[in-house]
Amino acid sequence: MNDASIVEAILFASDAPLTPGDIARADETLDEDRVEAALAALRADYDRSGRAFELREVADGVQLMTRPEFAPYLERFDTVPRTSRLSGPALEALAIVAYRQPISRIEVEYVRGVNSTGVIRTLIERGLVEGVARGEGVGRPVLYGTTSRFMEHFGFASLEDLPRPEDLPVVLRESETTSDLENEEA
């Protein structure tokens, strides 16, 4: 049984991204370097043999996924699970959490200018955002951050894949006004 076959079996039996470290747990003889080498061999093999799926780097791991050109065939199949798109407000709140994490609900609301209790609840229910810490101040509010499911949802390999603030028209400031804000809300 060669490394590539074992790695392929593990990838094939998983519906979520796996890191090389995860995959190495499948056999004593494997380590991260050997898994990396096997992944490179599989990637080349899938490309050469024209498989309908490919190896994608997602959420700090790798996952088998169909190539995008098959989407028109798959979209019409009831047995093919689809993930639903996020609403505009949910995307907006998620963008704020992604760039300013860890961040409290009140701060998200200040950036958006609107109540965000509902959209944050939706993001938590969908596993895209979670409480990661407690803030300072009255009641030690829950601070939110993004999950690895967040990266999976957008197909990002790592947080580096997020659009960088310096590529955008204006620069996001650091979250230095937190304490002012809490005074204001108190």
Next chain:
Amino acid sequence: MNDASIVEAILFASDAPLTPGDIARADETLDEDRVEAALAALRADYDRSGRAFELREVADGVQLMTRPEFAPYLERFDTVPRTSRLSGPALEALAIVAYRQPISRIEVEYVRGVNSTGVIRTLIERGLVEGVARGEGVGRPVLYGTTSRFMEHFGFASLEDLPRPEDLPVVLRESETTSDLENEEA
């Protein structure tokens, strides 16, 4: 886009077995005969190139599955844990269960202020926490307590041995909020 690739994409992404008739609905150019031919081609291809998966006939059609000889790797992959350490949230939940046992999941969540389903599952899987009783109230929730493994690991002879330093938060010393909480949750 050849027939075999389209059929492979559909089989890969489908969460249930498909008959050749089902698959043929993917494209106007396909019919059952062409799907059968594509399936035969894929089967031969997987055998020749030594893929870790195969096309298998099941009750309701065909499905892609890992070959049986890889089962030991999958099993080992499942049972070897990712880490021997506990995350911060898991440690917090463990402290709450240890000092407030027997305690329901809802109460743990009330004290932590965040959903705790996942961390409690982790603690159960690690053998540190277990269901020890059923509580009062709707649905008679499972009450959790620490296990003998917990006692052994931390070197306690009995629960009386748990240190209760001065600075232990009050909320971990008493468990009088149970009834209030149940009214509130109802």
Next chain:
Amino acid sequence: MTSEGLLVVETERFRGPLDLLLHLIRSQDIDIFDIPVARITRQFLAAIEELSANDVDEAGEFLEMAAALVRIKARMLLPGPSGEEDQDPRAELVRRLLEYEQIREIALRLRTAENDRGRRFAKGFVEPRPRTIAGDVPLTVTWDEVMAAAAGVVAPEEREREHRVFTRPVAMREKVDLIVAAVTRARRIEFDRLIAPWKERVHAVMTLLAGLELGRRRVVSLRQRKPFSPLWIYRGSNVGADVSDMAADDADAVPNEMERDS
């Protein structure tokens, strides 16, 4: 003025007050670092008049922004109280608008990434395998770590209870009448007493807006000794004036002399 009057804004289209403000600024090619506050405030107020009464929560958020705009406008008219005020009163609003604009841009890019990801499908069927309990695994957690986590637990009572403030639409008319009645009864009344019966911020906002407009018409005069000291509303010289037009089009009632700040 006429061209501004033709600016038709459907508030339902906007995600909130910042979105609406950005639209007003960007659609008129206004320099965001030099916002003509009086003109934008007037347009903003005109736009939110259309807010349906069903969206009361949303209305509250738009009203808060309206009050913030009015405050900025007032601070631009008045000289700084003790000379320490050298910052442009618009600075924080500009910063928020730019930040919000950037978030909107990022959200668009996330949408693109989501669409791309939606064209790729992961393995649909994964063979069920028995989950074995990982109980035999060595654990490297120490009791010190557990105690450190215990020390960080916060009693729920200390935490702020999340509560939602319910607002209902508050008519400007109601607040105009309230103020006029109060200064007819007595020579002066403290602003805080006028808003004391209600908890919702929208009442304070509407009372302030009504007070500012009545002040412009000299029905009342507003006095405050220094910033953050109590605000008093005094009977004005025009206290008997007809104010029945105020409920309908307060948006147009913004005084002309305030144009100078633009």
